[in-house]
Amino acid sequence: xxxxxxxxxxxxxxxxxxxxxxxxxxxxxxxxxxxxxxxxxxxxxxxxxxxxxxxxxxxxxxxxxxxxxxxxxxxxxxxxxxxxxxxxxxxxxxxxxxxxxxxxxxxxxxxxxxxxxxxxxxxxxxxxxxxxxxxxxxxxxxxxxxxxxxxxxxxxxxxxxxxxxxxxxxxxxxxxxxxxxxxxxxxxxxxxxxxxxxxxxxxxxxxxxxxxxxxxxxxxxxxxxxxxxxxxxxxxxxxxxxxxxxxxxxxxxxxxxxxxxxxxxxxxxxxxxxxxxxxxxxxxxxxxxxxxxxxxxxxxxxxxxxxxxxxxxxxxxxxxxxxxxxxxxxxxxxxxxxxxxxxxxxxxxxxxxxxxxxxxxxxxxxxxxxxxxxxxxxxxxxxxxxxxxxxxxxxxxxxxxxxxxxxxxxxxxxxx
Numbered sequence: 001x002x003x004x005x006x007x008x009x010x011x012x013x014x015x016x017x018x019x020x021x022x023x024x025x026x027x028x029x030x031x032x033x034x035x036x037x038x039x040x041x042x043x044x045x046x047x048x049x050x051x052x053x054x055x056x057x058x059x060x061x062x063x064x065x066x067x068x069x070x071x072x073x074x075x076x077x078x079x080x081x082x083x084x085x086x087x088x089x090x091x092x093x094x095x096x097x098x099x100x101x102x103x104x105x106x107x108x109x110x111x112x113x114x115x116x117x118x119x120x121x122x123x124x125x126x127x128x129x130x131x132x133x134x135x136x137x138x139x140x141x142x143x144x145x146x147x148x149x150x151x152x153x154x155x156x157x158x159x160x161x162x163x164x165x166x167x168x169x170x171x172x173x174x175x176x177x178x179x180x181x182x183x184x185x186x187x188x189x190x191x192x193x194x195x196x197x198x199x200x201x202x203x204x205x206x207x208x209x210x211x212x213x214x215x216x217x218x219x220x221x222x223x224x225x226x227x228x229x230x231x232x233x234x235x236x237x238x239x240x241x242x243x244x245x246x247x248x249x250x251x252x253x254x255x256x257x258x259x260x261x262x263x264x265x266x267x268x269x270x271x272x273x274x275x276x277x278x279x280x281x282x283x284x285x286x287x288x289x290x291x292x293x294x295x296x297x298x299x300x301x302x303x304x305x306x307x308x309x310x311x312x313x314x315x316x317x318x319x320x321x322x323x324x325x326x327x328x329x330x331x332x333x334x335x336x337x338x339x340x341x342x343x344x345x346x347x348x349x350x351x352x353x354x355x356x357x358x359x360x361x362x363x364x365x366x367x368x369x370x371x372x373x374x375x376x377x378x379x380x381x382x383x384x385x386x387x388x389x390x391x392x393x394x395x396x397x398x399x400x401x402x403x404x405x406x407x408x409x410x411x412x413x414x415x416x
Contacts, residue, residue, distance in 0.1 A: 026051060050149055052134040056127030058090025068114045073107060081105045090123055137370050139413045174265045174301055181272060185217055186250045192220045208279050217249050227271045233291055234267045236260060266297040325352050328389040332380045332396050334372025343367040345376030349384060358387060373398035377405060
């Protein structure tokens with residue numbers, strides 16, 4: 001919805017639920033609506049801190065466009081002085097710093113702090129002002145980058161819920177459909193009769209197989225008589241003293257995974273298959289047939305759990321070599337302390353005999369690794385040109401920086 005607004009489904013959703021500009025949508029108020037609308041707002045509230053406003057030509061209005069995380073400024077002031085109505089972002093940039101001296105309207109200190117503590121933009125007349133996803137250098141939101149960012153924030157939070165990290169499920173060496181089932185069990189989201197009753201989809205939450213107890217996740221997959229028979233026949237019921245007593249589904253799955261992973265997940269899957277056959281298709285699969293299917297699946301998973309080791313990549317020996325006759329070699333490198341953090345670059349010039357000609361270094365303030373690498377290339381090519389070198393070979397250890405030098409990075413890219 002942010003960076004692919006031309007797609008049909010995005011246009012439909014935005015026209016119905018969020019017909020605002022992107023900045024107004026990101027920092028607008030929640031309104032009661034449909035389940036889809038509420039879900040969009042919930043996702044927006046979780047992800048909006050990952051977006052930043054990338055100033056290009058600075059043509060956005062400081063009052064009416066949403067370019068700050070506090071929202072549009074016109075909502076924060078009682079009135080706007082007539083001399084200030086046409087102020088643009090570029091009017092607040094004075095060289096390498098922000099300047100608010102020309103603003104005659106009284107704006108709240110919170111808004112002033114938000115402006116003065118933000119990065120001072122380098123105006124570029126060829127770029128529009130846009131909101132970008134600041135978590136990856138490309139500037140475009142992806143599901144993976146959003147998930148990884150939210151996971152990192154959750155793990156860093158002092159109030160971290162139990163089982164907050166679910167990556168172990170997706171790393172299991174089992175078929176994808178069983179991974180999904182495990183994920184649903186861990187989140188208590190399997191559509192058992194008990195869950196259906198809580199959601200108002202049925203009035204009876206009793207297990208439809210034994211007709212004795214409420215069908216919870218643990219009852220469905222372990223405690224029901226039909227499921228218990230399969231666990232006994234597989235030998236897993238007696239493999240651990242806590243197998244029948246653990247009440248937390250996640251701890252139970254982890255315990256089963258640590259005992260006999262392939263057999264545990266094969267049994268789990270066919271208990272679910274047999275349950276659905278009985279309750280949906282009214283077909284009772286004989287226990288011997290179920291056990292035979294478990295054995296077949298067990299063999300498949302066991303082979304998956306022991307993949308053939310991949311061939312190791314050949315070693316590459318890297319060394320400095322003299323440039324061709326008449327050329328100057330420029331070796332550059334950039335780095336930063338943390339990412340983002342204090343960043344700088346350095347390097348040297350050598351002739352075709354390997355003789356040292358010139359060394360250089362520089363500091364670029366708070367930035368990213370990739371920015372430091374690109375700035376090192378740009379700055380040092382300029383130094384080489386001023387030195388009088390016209391035949392230059394530039395060496396950098398950043399493949400991404402070299403790729404960006406040779407192509408258009410796109411309007412959303414962090415380095416655009």
